[in-house]
Amino acid sequence: MKAVNEKGKEVTEFCNKYWLMLDEKEARKMYAGKEARKEEMKWRQWADDWLVHLISPNVYRTPAEALASFDYIVREGKFGAVEGAMAKYVGAAAMYLISKRLKSRHHLQDDVREDLYEAANKWVAAVGKDRPFMGGQKPNLADLAVYGVLRVMEGLEAFDDLMQHSRIQPWYLRVEKAITQVPPAH
16 A cells, blocks of 8 residues: 655555464464454564664664674674775764664654663563563564564674663563574474
């Protein structure tokens, strides 16, 4: 469906992109009820529409963090010496500048970490104290979407700060454990 976004730009929206095509039997097996299914869709969309936009402004928040992030990228990637140096320094400078534009575009606070902490705490509050995951006793697609967005920051200062200054770490570790305990599909 064609639509015009808040900036007046024409975009294509897929109204059912968060809806899983399941027959009634599969739906009953996967979800406790219709509300659980709607809740999963809501939080998957939140991860795409809000949470993911907090990553770049946080990992490239300062020149030092941008450089550390690209150092990690170069170290983990398969770069030669010259390509690695170029990627590290040019990439860090570019992403630092881009992160400032993203901060403005998404109307983030001066200290973008505060938005990240608030988002994490909002997620934890939505999961609640009565269940280990949004999906109940096991992670659902919303749990996996939020985990996946946050996972890209592992090894960086932003991730360490998030774990220290929000309430998300216990949930994050539960999801990580659940994922590693799933037997491989054949």
